[in-house]
Each structure stands twice: as structure tokens, then as C-alpha cells.
Amino acid sequence: MRLTRRAALAATTALTAALLAPAAAATPASAPGGSTATVLNGSGECDYPAKPIKGTPWALQRVLLDQLWQDTKGRDADGRPVRVAVIDTGVDVKNPQLTGAVDVKSGTDLLSGPKDPARGPTVDLVGHGTKVAGIIAARPSPASGFVGIAPESVIIPIRQNDEKGTGTTRTLAVGIKQAVDAGARVINISQDTTMPLNPDSDLELAVGYALDHDVVVVASAGNDGADGLPKPTYPAAYKGVLAVGASDRNNERAPFSQSGDFIGVAAPGVDMVSTVPGGGQCVDRGTSFAAPYVAGVAALIRAKHPDWKQHQVVAQIEQTAERVTNGRDRHVGWGVVDPARALTEDDHPVDHVTTPQGPAHAVAAPQPVALPFGESERERQVRLATYALGGTAALVAMITGSAVVVRDRNRRRLP
Structure with a gap:
């Protein structure tokens, strides 16, 4: 099946205007049963399948891959791959770079019902989940310079949203619990809601369930940040979740990336190359694609240090990030993730971030006002x-x- 550019655009329009323009408001709608719709944090025009992109993407050029992978590419010392759940729109396995990267048997489709016949966790009509999974675990290809951050990890596909924006906070909560029960060591959630949720909501309880089972939860911060004003999004803003904003080629906040005190780190989120259904790669932008970049780093840390607790994995990523200040910045958190430092400056686990004395070692902090596009x-x-x-x-x-x-x-x- 070939999803044309126009068809993809129509499908993402049904999800939310935020998919088309990261600066657009991402106001969730009420869903049946008192739950709240979740918003996918990507933009996404593309032809599926696509031609391979031969060059090495800039987001990988900034990393010394030989140094990053000197100890592991996503397998522990016993050869077992780290399992990373992608709760999204499904993960296509027809793309050769994902064929051997997905545990189909452990996946699930939460959208099947009388009005929505079973499609399975490997049916992705939007392409969003396939892109997210590729950034984490895409296998090398002789036709392209693109590869996942943790190319020997394994994806657990959980189809929780679709081209109609069917996903809700309730189905997301179910997906989180199923990911934990399927043995996920890392969970990636590239969607959010800005609507305040009641204390002890299904979603908050599900996140707590994952953290209690020592699972690293990585979530995108959202794309409604053009005004530069802080705004919590969920599940990213829940305590214990590693919330990821998007950075640009200059290690500065991408103009659309949501700001707030809950931001843990930022990661590349513009001009992001990744896999698409049917084969090949496309380019996209959004915090949706910054989060899996960090989830891939978390998978590598879990493979190298299987005894580290989830909060220590999160602290390691934050501690080794390229900082804009010696404190936490509301635009990029503790800084832009540095995968190689996270995997090499790891003599012992850290329980929380410590701030060194003296000047920071990175670029000047972004201004608190909205950055103009272009x-x-x-x-x-x-x-x-x-x-x-x-x-x-x-x-x-x-x-x-x-x-x-x-x-x-x-x-x-x-x-």
C-alpha cells in the first residue's frame, strides 16, 4: 500500500492541526468515557514507501558512533536485547530496517473493535510510530546512512493511536501497563495532552506502575511552544518521566518545542530522518522524534548497566547533557543530550543531577521569548x-x- 503525500496530509489533519504545523495549538478534545484525546507530536508529510536517503543525517553526525557503540549497540553482556516499547500508531515491519527489530508477538493493537477491525500492531497508516521506532532501533542499511541509536535493541509495538486520532489517555494508560507486562525496560511515548487530568488519573497511575517496575519512561514535551510560555503536558510532566524537548542544529530550542520546568533534556527534533512504512526514509520534525533519540540512549545505558535503576538512567542522561547553564533551563532542561558522554562518563551510577561550579560548557542559553521561524x-x-x-x-x-x-x-x- 502506498500512502501518497496528499493522503498522509489528510490523515494527519484528522489527528490534530499540530501535526501539520508545530506552532499550531494542540488542544485536545474530550473523548468518550471522560477520557482525553492524546496528540501526536510530529508534523509528517511523506510518501510511503519512500526512497532511501543515502547520506548520514545531521543528528547522527553529531555523535561519534564508534565511541557510542564501543560497549553495546543495545544488547547486554549476555546477548539479550533491551526491549523498548513504542506506544504509538503501530510499527511497520515491511521496512527492511525494522523487519528484524520488532517483537511482533509481544505487540498489541488497542484500537480493534466492532467499528475498527483488527489491524494489528504492525499496521501503521500514519507512519508516525514507524518513524519513532526507527530512530530507536533501525538496523543498518547499505542503501542509507541512517541507523537507529540502539540498533540491536528490540521494539515492542503497541498501536494506541491512528489516522483518526482515536487514542485517548485511557488507551495510553492501558498501553503503558501492557508494555511493562511485556518486559519493556524503556517506554517511548511521543504524544501528549495539555488538558489537566485529575489526581490519580488512569494515566498517572499507569506511569506510576511503570516506574514501580523499574521502567524508564521517556515522553515528548509537545509542539505548542512557539510563544515561549511554559505549559505542562502529560504524561511528560509527571514526576519520574524523562520529558524531552526538541533542539535544532545549533543545540538550541527548536521554535515549536514546548517549554516548562518539567523538561528534562532536549534532543535533535528538526530535519529528522527515519524509517517509513513500506521502506525507505523521510524527513520530519517535532518533539515526537526527539523523544526516541533519548529513548535509544536509555536503551544503550540499560544494556551496558542492567543493574542501574530507572531513575539512575534518567539522571545519567541529564548529568551528561550539553548544558546551556549550570542549572535547569525551562527550554532545554539540563541541556541537549550527549549520547557518547552518557555511555562513556559512566564509572558509577548517579541518583540525581549535580551542578558543577564555574561556567557551563555549551552555547549561550536561548532567549525566553519565542524564536522566529527560519x-x-x-x-x-x-x-x-x-x-x-x-x-x-x-x-x-x-x-x-x-x-x-x-x-x-x-x-x-x-x-
């Missing part, structure tokens, strides 16, 4: 510096010219 903060600084340099040059030229005029006039006055 121009990052660094580009703005370069532009202003260019204006200043040009103005200085013009002033020097004017002063020099005036001096020459005065000199020539004085010469003419000589007897």
Missing part, C-alpha cells in the same frame, strides 16, 4: 553582529574621508 538565536546574533560590523566599517570610512577632505583643504590654503 532564524535561530545564533543566526540572529550573527546577523546583528554583521550589522554592527558593517556600521563600524561605514563610520571608519566616513571619518577617514572627512580627514582627507580637511587635509586637502589645508593644503590649498598654504602660500
Whole structure:
């Protein structure tokens, strides 16, 4: 089946306007049974299947893969792959890079019913879940420079949302529990709701169930951040969840990435290459694709240090991130994830982040105001510096010219 660009656009429109433009409001709708609809945090126009993208994506170029994988690519010392649940729109296994990466038998389809015939966890009509899974565990391909962060981990596919935006916080909660029971060591959730939930809601209890069973829960922060104002999203804002914002090529907050005190780290979320249904890769953007980048790092840590607790895995990722300040920043949390540092500066587990004295080792912090599309903060600084340099040059030229005029006039006055 080939899903054309127009068909994909129509399908994602049914999910939410936020899928089409990350700056758009992502207001969830009420769902039957008092539950709340969840929003997928990606944009997503693409033709399925797609042609392979031959080059190495920038998000992988920033990582020394040989250093990252010197101890593991997602298997523990006994050769067992770390199991990562992707609770999403399904994970296609026809794509060759995912054929051997998905545990189909452990997967489940939570949307099957009288009006929605069983499709199975490997049917992905949107492509969203397939992209998420690829960033985590896509196998190497001779046709492309793209590969997953943890290419020997295994995906547990849980189909909880679809092209109609059927997923709710209730089905998401069920998906989390099923992921835990299926043996997931890491759970990736690339969707959210901004609607406040009652204390001890199904979703909060499910997250607690996962944490109590020593599972790392990684969730996208959301794409409604163009105004730069903090806004909690769920499940990302629940205590114990590693909330991931999106960063750009300059290690700064992507303009659409949601801000808030709950942000743990940021990760690449613009121009993200990943697998699509049927084969090949496409490019997308959104916090949906930043979260699995971090989930892949968590899988590598769990493979290398199977005895580390889930909160220690989270603390390790936050501790080794490229920081913009020595404290926590509401735009990028503790900084932009550094996969190689997370896997090499790991002599002992840490229970929480410690802040060193002295200057931070990364770029200047993003401004709290919304960043304009098409121009990052660094580009703005370069532009202003260019204006200043040009103005200085013009002033020097004017002063020099005036001096020459005065000199020539004085010469003419000589007897």
C-alpha cells in the first residue's frame, strides 16, 4: 500500500492541526468515557514507501558512533536485547530496517473493535510510530546512512493511536501497563495532552506502575511552544518521566518545542530522518522524534548497566547533557543530550543531577521569548553582529574621508 503525500496530509489533519504545523495549538478534545484525546507530536508529510536517503543525517553526525557503540549497540553482556516499547500508531515491519527489530508477538493493537477491525500492531497508516521506532532501533542499511541509536535493541509495538486520532489517555494508560507486562525496560511515548487530568488519573497511575517496575519512561514535551510560555503536558510532566524537548542544529530550542520546568533534556527534533512504512526514509520534525533519540540512549545505558535503576538512567542522561547553564533551563532542561558522554562518563551510577561550579560548557542559553521561524538565536546574533560590523566599517570610512577632505583643504590654503 502506498500512502501518497496528499493522503498522509489528510490523515494527519484528522489527528490534530499540530501535526501539520508545530506552532499550531494542540488542544485536545474530550473523548468518550471522560477520557482525553492524546496528540501526536510530529508534523509528517511523506510518501510511503519512500526512497532511501543515502547520506548520514545531521543528528547522527553529531555523535561519534564508534565511541557510542564501543560497549553495546543495545544488547547486554549476555546477548539479550533491551526491549523498548513504542506506544504509538503501530510499527511497520515491511521496512527492511525494522523487519528484524520488532517483537511482533509481544505487540498489541488497542484500537480493534466492532467499528475498527483488527489491524494489528504492525499496521501503521500514519507512519508516525514507524518513524519513532526507527530512530530507536533501525538496523543498518547499505542503501542509507541512517541507523537507529540502539540498533540491536528490540521494539515492542503497541498501536494506541491512528489516522483518526482515536487514542485517548485511557488507551495510553492501558498501553503503558501492557508494555511493562511485556518486559519493556524503556517506554517511548511521543504524544501528549495539555488538558489537566485529575489526581490519580488512569494515566498517572499507569506511569506510576511503570516506574514501580523499574521502567524508564521517556515522553515528548509537545509542539505548542512557539510563544515561549511554559505549559505542562502529560504524561511528560509527571514526576519520574524523562520529558524531552526538541533542539535544532545549533543545540538550541527548536521554535515549536514546548517549554516548562518539567523538561528534562532536549534532543535533535528538526530535519529528522527515519524509517517509513513500506521502506525507505523521510524527513520530519517535532518533539515526537526527539523523544526516541533519548529513548535509544536509555536503551544503550540499560544494556551496558542492567543493574542501574530507572531513575539512575534518567539522571545519567541529564548529568551528561550539553548544558546551556549550570542549572535547569525551562527550554532545554539540563541541556541537549550527549549520547557518547552518557555511555562513556559512566564509572558509577548517579541518583540525581549535580551542578558543577564555574561556567557551563555549551552555547549561550536561548532567549525566553519565542524564536522566529527560519532564524535561530545564533543566526540572529550573527546577523546583528554583521550589522554592527558593517556600521563600524561605514563610520571608519566616513571619518577617514572627512580627514582627507580637511587635509586637502589645508593644503590649498598654504602660500
